[in-house]
Amino acid sequence: MRISDYIEQSFSNLWKKKLRTILTIFGVMIGIGALVSMFSFGQGIQDNITNTFNELQLFNYVSVYPRSENNQRIPHSEDPNSPEQVNSHSQILDDAFIQYVTEIEGVESAFPEVRFPAMVRFDEEEKFSLVQVLPADICQSGLMKLRAGQPYTPEDANALIISDSLLRRMKVKEPETVIGQQIEISTLTVDFSLSNIPNIVTFLRGKGLPFSRESYQFTIVGVTEKMGFAGPMPARSDVFIMPAESENMKKLSLTSIWDLFQSSQQAKGYSMVNIKVASTKYIEAVKEKMEDRGFRTFALVDHLEEIKTGFIFLNMFLFAVGMIAITVAALGIINTMVMSILERYKEIGIMKAVGASDGDVKKIFLFESGAIGFLGGVLGLALGWLVSMLINQIINYFMVKQGAPHMDYFSFRWWLCMGAILFSILISLGAGIYPTMRAARVDPVVALRHD
Amino acid sequence: MISDPFIKTENLTRIYSSGTIKVTAIKDVTLSLDQGQFFGITGASGSGKSTLMNLLAGLDRPSSGSIRVQGKLISELDKDELALYRRYQVGMIFQSFNLVSSYTALENVAFPLLFAGVTKKERNKRAEQMLEKVGLYPRKDHRPSELSGGEQQRTAIARALINHPKILLADEPTGNLDSKTSRQIVQTLSDLNTKQGITVIMISHEEFLLDEFADDIIHLQDGKVIQEERIR
Numbered sequence: 042m043r044i045s046d047y048i049e050q051s052f053s054n055l056w057k058k059k060l061r062t063i064l065t066i067f068g069v070m071i072g073i074g075a076l077v078s079m080f081s082f083g084q085g086i087q088d089n090i091t092n093t094f095n096e097l098q099l100f101n102y103v104s105v106y107p108r109s110e111n112n113q114r115i116p117h118s119e120d121p122n123s124p125e126q127v128n129s130h131s132q133i134l135d136d137a138f139i140q141y142v143t144e145i146e147g148v149e150s151a152f153p154e155v156r157f158p159a160m161v162r163f164d165e166e167e168k169f170s171l172v173q174v175l176p177a178d179i180c181q182s183g184l185m186k187l188r189a190g191q192p193y194t195p196e197d198a199n200a201l202i203i204s205d206s207l208l209r210r211m212k213v214k215e216p217e218t219v220i221g222q223q224i225e226i227s228t229l230t231v232d233f234s235l236s237n238i239p240n241i242v243t244f245l246r247g248k249g250l251p252f253s254r255e256s257y258q259f260t261i262v263g264v265t266e267k268m269g270f271a272g273p274m275p276a277r278s279d280v281f282i283m284p285a286e287s288e289n290m291k292k293l294s295l296t297s298i299w300d301l302f303q304s305s306q307q308a309k310g311y312s313m314v315n316i317k318v319a320s321t322k323y324i325e326a327v328k329e330k331m332e333d334r335g336f337r338t339f340a341l342v343d344h345l346e347e348i349k350t351g352f353i354f355l356n357m358f359l360f361a362v363g364m365i366a367i368t369v370a371a372l373g374i375i376n377t378m379v380m381s382i383l384e385r386y387k388e389i390g391i392m393k394a395v396g397a398s399d400g401d402v403k404k405i406f407l408f409e410s411g412a413i414g415f416l417g418g419v420l421g422l423a424l425g426w427l428v429s430m431l432i433n434q435i436i437n438y439f440m441v442k443q444g445a446p447h448m449d450y451f452s453f454r455w456w457l458c459m460g461a462i463l464f465s466i467l468i469s470l471g472a473g474i475y476p477t478m479r480a481a482r483v484d485p486v487v488a489l490r491h492d
Numbered sequence: 493m494i495s496d497p498f499i500k501t502e503n504l505t506r507i508y509s510s511g512t513i514k515v516t517a518i519k520d521v522t523l524s525l526d527q528g529q530f531f532g533i534t535g536a537s538g539s540g541k542s543t544l545m546n547l548l549a550g551l552d553r554p555s556s557g558s559i560r561v562q563g564k565l566i567s568e569l570d571k572d573e574l575a576l577y578r579r580y581q582v583g584m585i586f587q588s589f590n591l592v593s594s595y596t597a598l599e600n601v602a603f604p605l606l607f608a609g610v611t612k613k614e615r616n617k618r619a620e621q622m623l624e625k626v627g628l629y630p631r632k633d634h635r636p637s638e639l640s641g642g643e644q645q646r647t648a649i650a651r652a653l654i655n656h657p658k659i660l661l662a663d664e665p666t667g668n669l670d671s672k673t674s675r676q677i678v679q680t681l682s683d684l685n686t687k688q689g690i691t692v693i694m695i696s697h698e699e700f701l702l703d704e705f706a707d708d709i710i711h712l713q714d715g716k717v718i719q720e721e722r723i724r
Contacts, residue, residue: 046606057594125506202506394551395604395651396579398572485551490542 042401050406058381062413065377069417070424072370076363077425078432078451083250083356085452097184100342102275103316103324104154105142105331107134133310134336142316145330147323152176153311155276155287160254161203162225163315166211172226173278174287175202179317184276187380189216190263201226201259203268207279209441216264226280227256228290255291275315291430303386370417371472378410378476382483387481390488399481407470412468418462425461427455495565497524498691499548499659504557506543506715517543518715520557527658530685531693540715541695547664548693550574561659579607582659583652584616587667589644591636591651597623597643598632601650608655622650627678642673649680653690660684662694666701671679674698678705684719 055062094100134153144153155174160167180192181200193200200225205216213219259282318327321342328338382389392402429451437447504521507514518540525531533541545678546552547559550566559566561581578584591600602619605613610618623629636644645665652660662681666674678694680707685692696702702709703723711719 042607043609043611046612049612050606332513387590391590391592391603392607394549394574394578394584394590395607396575396655397607398575400572401575402606486546489551 042404047404047408050405051412054405054409055412056382063382064374065413066417066420068370068373069413069469070421072368073365073418073421073461073465074362074424074428075366076360076464077422077453077457078429079359080356080457080461081425081429081451081453083352083359084454084457085450087352088452089448089450091352093186094341094350096161097185097186098182098317099147099275100321100340100345101318101324102341103318103327103331104339105134105316106273106312106337106339107310108335108337134312134314135310138310139314142314142327142331145327147318148327149182149312149317149319149322150178151316152179152284154275154315155284155311158229159280160197160227161207161211161280162228162256163208163211163219163222163229164213166281168207168210170207170279172280172282172287173276174284175276175281179315180281180283180355181274182317185263185281186266187263188266190220190261193283195283195285197260197283199257200262200283200341202263202281203261204266204279205264208264216374219261219264222261224259224261225256226259226282226290227254227255250334257290259286275317287296307354307482323373336404353363367468371468373471374410375475376415377413378406378473382406382476382480383411386483386488390485393483393485394489402483403477403481406480407473410469410473410476411466414466415462417469418465421465422458422461426454429453446465496560498522498527498529498562499525500560501548502558502560504544504547504554504559505555506540506547507555518547518712521712521715521717523717525691525693526690528685528689530682530705530707531691532684532702532709533693533695533712534697534699534702534709535712536697539712541712543664543715544712545661545693545695548659549584549661550577557714575607579604580655581657582661583649583655583657584663585645585648585652585663585665587664589636589648589668591644591647593636595598596633596635597628597639597647597650599648600636600656603651604654618654619650622654623647625653626650640673641669642676645673645677646680649677649684653684653722656689659691659693662692664695664697666696666698674701676708681705 067169139153141147152175156171159170159172161170161172177195177197178194178454181194185202187202189204190202193202201218203219203224208216208219263440265276265281316331317329318324324340324342328340331338389402397405433450441447501521501523503518504523506517508517508713509515521540521544533544543552547567549555549652550569554567557567560579566574566577574620591597592603595603598616601622603617605615605618613680620629620632623632626649628643628646628650631639631643636647637648645668649660660681665677665681669677681692681694684690694702694706699709707722707724709721709723710717
């Protein structure tokens with residue numbers, strides 16, 4: 042028999058039992074659809090995380106913190122002087138430290154984590170946000186993905202970069218339109234000076250904190266895409282400005298209410314310094330130097346293996362769920378094929394009587410199961426894609442509302458699509474083995490015996 | 493030395509066993525047929541006619557004894573060789589026609605060519621010619637359920653002949669037909685025998701048909717040949 046005849050025969054035989062074929066294919070379709078959307082979800086998350094990390098060169102960063110902040114806050118009772126000891130000179134993250142770090146081999150730059158609260162006012166809308174101070178070279182290094190505009194350069198005066206999610210909260214839909222526009226940043230300062238007496242009085246009366254506002258004008262030069270996930274990232278704010286501007290601003294340098302209580306007793310210094318190295322091969326040496334000096338370090342690259350293992354487990358879990366659906370579909374195929382063979386018992390006898398070999402009979406039925414698998418695979422892929430797109434739309438609808446950027450949570454690679462169809466065919470062929478054996482074993486003498 | 497007969501069976505025995513019970517369907521049947529004969533087999537139900545037919549068709553294997561066709565030991569062929577034997581050497585027709593009900597007459601006639609690896613175009617061409625010969629060309633797109641008994645049997649004959657076999661095996665071909673149609677069908681088989689030299693082996697319990705058309709008739713009873721008669 043010719044291959045083209047096997048294919049034609051299988052499809053025409055399946056078409057003769059439309060309802061049963063459609064139901065069986067539907068089962069395969071659901072199984073493959075589930076598998077495909079789950080795999081593409083696993084892949085999508087992986088792409089989003091690892092690729093974004095790579096793109097932003099996040100694996101090239103080391104964060105340095107002072108050792109054990111808890112010790113500073115809660116001194117041991119036996120040794121009340123421990124905070125002072127911990128805060129020995131070498132352990133302060135100050136400008137001198139940064140200067141020292143930048144001279145280490147492989148270090149491209151180092152910048153302190155400086156963030157302060159501020160009110161951001163743009164086009165009649167005012168929102169609270171944390172402003173982060175980020176050097177221009179880091180901004181240009183590709184750490185930030187810009188949706189519009191350019192990274193700022195040291196020549197830009199009063200330049201500011203804002204995240205698209207903050208813009209969205211401020212009801213700006215087109216990020217391109219804000220480039221070059223003025224934006225107002227109002228910092229809060231605790232001011233106990235004489236000029237602020239009215240505020241202090243209201244504070245003392247219990248009617249508010251003695252804060253005063255200082256407003257500064259900035260020009261928006263760029264709009265960043267905010268990451269869809271939180272994490273230990275060197276850039277994690279909605280508003281970025283350069284250090285030069287920051288120095289001229291009156292502000293509370295705190296990121297949380299705790300800083301307010303700590304700031305007085307803590308030695309001067311940054312809470313964290315981010316170091317960017319030229320390549321991941323310098324990470325270990327830099328970390329070692331920092332730890333020798335008594336700092337804690339964090340490098341994302343150390344967690345790469347953990348992240349990868351995590352993805353393997355995620356994919357395995359999704360695969361297991363998909364396989365359950367596939368197993369059910371395979372049982373459906375076996376059922377359908379056995380039914381089909383029982384119904385066509387006499388036809389198999391005729392085939393053999395007119396000269397079909399056992400191999401011919403086997404192939405006829407294997408091609409039929411394969412055809413179910415092929416159709417189920419193609420339709421399942423389509424279903425999986427459709428469902429994924431729908432879920433993606435729904436997730437994004439809610440995530441974007443919450444200020445997260447639009448992201449593709451599903452990734453359809455060509456190998457996933459091809460693999461899904463191939464896998465579906467293989468599973469169906471596997472499911473067809475037992476019915477096919479039965480078909481080949483049909484005794485023509487019995488099958489053709491007239492009733 | 494006398495040349496081998498066209499078909500020769502020696503001590504052909506077929507025993508069916510279901511569990512501990514053994515049923516001897518045919519026992520020690522020794523026959524020899526010449527090419528171009530019209531050979532009749534008759535006997536009561538359960539006399540072993542169909543078993544003999546299935547053995548000659550290569551659908552079943554003897555428990556002992558041998559079958560030779562043109563000197564070739566059919567009873568010793570493996571499964572695939574038997575399939576080739578059925579495909580090219582023999583054509584079969586049955587009492588219940590055994591057409592594929594979901595196929596049209598044309599598709600049924602072309603069916604054996606599928607396994608012979610003939611292209612679809614060629615299959616259809618040859619099947620149309622064959623239907624033309626049995627006078628059913630106008631009915632080629634009808635399914636068996638839309639054909640009369642006689643038409644169905646003629647379709648089956650066309651199918652049996654599509655691969656130009658040398659032997660045509662007919663197992664009670666008239667069993668489901670009225671007497672007039674029965675005569676026509678047997679006449680058709682007789683014509684194939686006389687005009688094309690096809691060796692026809694026909695089972696029938698309608699002895700008058702065999703008396704009229706067959707060259708040789710054997711009578712089976714309880715799996716044994718009890719009488720051989722040469723008509724002409």
